[in-house]
Amino acid sequence: MTRDDDTPSPMPAPDDVADAAEKARARAFGDLIDKVVAGRPPAAVPADERALLEVATVIRAATRPVELGAARTRSVVEAALATAIERKGGGSRLTDPSLPVAGVVPLARVRARRLAPWFIAGVTSAVAAAAVLVLVLRPAPSRDVEAAPPPVATHLRSRPADALIGVIARAPSLDVAGGATVSRIDTIYADRLAGFRERTLSGATRRRGSPGTKGGGP
Amino acid sequence: MTRPTRQMSRLILAALVGGVLVALGFACSGESDRREGSVTRITAPEDAIDESLMIALSQAKNFHHKARVYMSDGQLPLATTTVRQILAIPFPAGAPEAEDVQLDARAMLAKLLVAQGQVDAAMSIVDEGLAAATRESFFVANLYTVKGEVLQAQAELLVSTGQPADGDRAREVRKQAIVAFDKSIAINEALQKQILEGK
Numbered sequence: 001m002t003r004d005d006d007t008p009s010p011m012p013a014p015d016d017v018a019d020a021a022e023k024a025r026a027r028a029f030g031d032l033i034d035k036v037v038a039g040r041p042p043a044a045v046p047a048d049e050r051a052l053l054e055v056a057t058v059i060r061a062a063t064r065p066v067e068l069g070a071a072r073t074r075s076v077v078e079a080a081l082a083t084a085i086e087r088k089g090g091g092s093r094l095t096d097p098s099l100p101v102a103g104v105v106p107l108a109r110v111r112a113r114r115l116a117p118w119f120i121a122g123v124t125s126a127v128a129a130a131a132v133l134v135l136v137l138r139p140a141p142s143r144d145v146e147a148a149p150p151p152v153a154t155h156l157r158s159r160p161a162d163a164l165i166g167v168i169a170r171a172p173s174l175d176v177a178g179g180a181t182v183s184r185i186d187t188i189y190a191d192r193l194a195g196f197r198e199r200t201l202s203g204a205t206r207r208r209g210s211p212g213t214k215g216g217g218p
Numbered sequence: 219m220t221r222p223t224r225q226m227s228r229l230i231l232a233a234l235v236g237g238v239l240v241a242l243g244f245a246c247s248g249e250s251d252r253r254e255g256s257v258t259r260i261t262a263p264e265d266a267i268d269e270s271l272m273i274a275l276s277q278a279k280n281f282h283h284k285a286r287v288y289m290s291d292g293q294l295p296l297a298t299t300t301v302r303q304i305l306a307i308p309f310p311a312g313a314p315e316a317e318d319v320q321l322d323a324r325a326m327l328a329k330l331l332v333a334q335g336q337v338d339a340a341m342s343i344v345d346e347g348l349a350a351a352t353r354e355s356f357f358v359a360n361l362y363t364v365k366g367e368v369l370q371a372q373a374e375l376l377v378s379t380g381q382p383a384d385g386d387r388a389r390e391v392r393k394q395a396i397v398a399f400d401k402s403i404a405i406n407e408a409l410q411k412q413i414l415e416g417k
Contacts, residue, residue, distance in 0.1 A: 116229055116232075117228040117229050117231065117232035118232070120229070120232045120233050121232040121235055124232075124233075124235070124237065152265070152266050156266055156267055157265045157266055157267065158265050158266070158267055158268075158271055158310070158313045158314060158315060159265070159314055159315075160314040160315075160317075160318060160353070160355055161314070161315060161318045161355075161357075162318075162355050162356050162357075162409055162413070163413055165318075165356055165357075166356060167356055167359070167406045167409075167410065168356050168357070168359065168360035168363075170363050170367075171329075174289070174329055174330070174333050175289065175290075177325075177326065177329050178285070178286050178289045178297075178326065179286070181282055181322055181323075181325070181326045182282045182283060182286050184322060185275070185278055185279045185282045185319065185322065186279060188275060188315060188318070188319065189272075189275045189276065189278075189279045192267050192271065192272060192275055192315065193272060193275075195267045196267045196268070196269070196271075196272050199266060199267060
């Protein structure tokens with residue numbers, strides 16, 4: 001029995017053992033599928049085998065994922081997006097891609113939005129780092145230059161009281177000694193008070209009184 | 219809707235973090251500038267008459283007046299206590315007036331103690347003052363004079379006992395008194411000469 005016969009072959013029962021002719025036909029059909037999968041389909045295929053062949057191809061495509069190249073993937077995505085934009089914009093937007101489409105964000109802007117936080121953080125961090133570097137690396141300012149104090153007149157300085165008091169005479173009694181001691185401290189205090197007032201209240205420009213003067217009262 | 223909100227949150231967070239970093243950086247720099255202050259500073263001369271010296275002198279003056287009142291009232295112990303307080307007045311470090319005023323107070327204190335019969339205590343006060351003196355002055359010379367007076371008082375006390383040995387000791391003390399008076403005279407002469415040459 002061959003496939004060229006017009007007489008239909010009897011349908012074997014499901015549990016029957018395949019005979020040699022059926023095995024030969026199955027092997028020939030398998031070879032045919034291999035050729036189709038390998039991209040070498042035969043020039044002519046009988047109609048009943050073509051139907052089976054299409055079914056087998058559909059089954060194979062459904063069970064194995066299709067892997068596309070990067071370029072093909074990109075073109076497919078771009079085409080799908082273009083289709084979506086066209087549908088959203090009423091079909092005429094694709095003629096002018098620069099026109100914005102409501103609700104549709106271009107890929108470039110999405111990328112920019114994603115990078116914006118990092119950009120801001122990077123710039124501000126760089127500015128802060130620069131400020132710290134300037135602080136650390138700048139030349140050390142010269143330490144406080146203590147300007148020499150302006151010359152102070154002798155009578156405005158703290159100094160020994162010898163010239164003011166002179167020789168201290170021996171006191172003949174305790175009472176006289178007490179009075180002389182009070183007189184000396186009064187003299188010292190009055191003289192220094194005059195200098196202190198001149199220096200702090202009137203500045204150092206006013207001239208001191210005559211040497212005989214003991215200064216103002218306390 | 220979720221994605222833009224998250225993007226906006228990240229944006230705000232990044233701006234905040236950056237702002238804080240920048241503020242910190244400039245704050246450190248500004249703080250450093252403030253710490254360093256002005257570069258040039260005119261200092262006041264350390265030996266100028268200042269408020270602390272005037273306060274100390276004022277206290278010494280008041281204590282002397284107070285002691286004078288006690289003395290005029292015959293209350294020598296209170297006068298002694300008052301004059302002793304002058305020795306505790308805090309003067310500015312290195313002020314020459316401090317030494318002068320304290321030497322004068324010691325001289326008065328020694329006289330008060332001698333007047334109360336406390337000759338040894340008076341001698342201690344005098345010797346402490348002379349040992350602490352850093353330069354020769356009319357006040358040092360006066361303290362040597364007071365030392366001579368204290369020694370004189372010691373000699374008189376020794377004589378008053380009537381013992382022969384004390385008589386010899388009294389003569390020795392009188393010699394020391396003369397040495398003290400001579401020292402006082404020598405200091406006074408040297409200082410007067412120095413002042414005259416300075417003029």
